[in-house]
Amino acid sequence: MSLTLHNFFRSSTSTRLRAALNLKGLEYDYLAYALRKGETRTPEYLAKNPQGLVPSLELEDGTTLIQSLAIIEWLEETHPEPALLPADPLGRARVRGLACMIACEIHPLNNLRVLFRLRDQFGADEAAQKAWFTHWVATTFDALEEALQDARTGRYCHGDTPGLADLCLYAQVWNNRRFDIPVADWPTIARIFAELDALPAFRDAAPPNQPDAA
Numbered sequence: 001m002s003l004t005l006h007n008f009f010r011s012s013t014s015t016r017l018r019a020a021l022n023l024k025g026l027e028y029d030y031l032a033y034a035l036r037k038g039e040t041r042t043p044e045y046l047a048k049n050p051q052g053l054v055p056s057l058e059l060e061d062g063t064t065l066i067q068s069l070a071i072i073e074w075l076e077e078t079h080p081e082p083a084l085l086p087a088d089p090l091g092r093a094r095v096r097g098l099a100c101m102i103a104c105e106i107h108p109l110n111n112l113r114v115l116f117r118l119r120d121q122f123g124a125d126e127a128a129q130k131a132w133f134t135h136w137v138a139t140t141f142d143a144l145e146e147a148l149q150d151a152r153t154g155r156y157c158h159g160d161t162p163g164l165a166d167l168c169l170y171a172q173v174w175n176n177r178r179f180d181i182p183v184a185d186w187p188t189i190a191r192i193f194a195e196l197d198a199l200p201a202f203r204d205a206a207p208p209n210q211p212d213a214a
Contacts, residue, residue: 003028004058006048009210010178011108013068014055015171018205020072023162024079027031027138028057032212069103072164084163094150095158100166101144102172109136110175130179137172137181144169145186153188155195162196170196174207 005021005028007014021028033054034038040052048064049056057065065071085092097099107115110133115130118124118132152158157165173183183190196202207213 001026002060004031005044006031006033006040006054006058006064008033009207009213010145010175011054012034012171012175013053013103015205015207016167017055017057017068017071017102018210019077019167019170019202020084022201022205023084024075026075026079030139032210034212052091069099069164072167073195076164077169082161086158086163087118091152091158094152094164095165098144098147098157099168101140101147102165102168103142106136107135107196133179134181137176137179137187141186141189145188148188156192157160162199162202166192166202169193170202170205 003021003026005014006015007018007030009032025199033045035054039045040054041051046052046060048065051066055068057071059065067072072084085095108163115124115129115133118129124132148157156159156162157169169189169192173189176183183193197206203209
């Protein structure tokens, strides 16, 4: 199966999807888009993804999948090994909940479109943008750190196998580095990130290791 990943090296949603593809052992063609240059706003790309966002995953027949969590769920359904979700319903619900704390509570408030709007409409300078970004990270990471004090947390967010929540955690910690947010403020998150960063599937997905990294 031929897969084409439309993405941007620094995008946290792209990072989490790259790590998922790597964990599943799936090869893909890498297409890079410079978001600040508007390269996802071209008619050609909008025909694939009307939101003009990354990542998108294009299948061999031209079908294009959008939204990273939906794409990862598709990967889980079509390539079930290794599993990214636990076998039991309660475990799956917990992992999805941890993942959504990042994907639904931090990312939508801190993505590039929001930061640009803060700058252009409200005159937020770099310091104000950093304060905004840091506030929403800390609000959720404080709660995530507490949620990870659960007996079901193991080497990773849930047990000793990396899964959906770890994909989101890993990508968000990398994203936080853009604003110099120290992961050490959250010891359990820091420990899990270090464990993940030692795995080739995650390390190879990290922003600085992509062909368009700058």
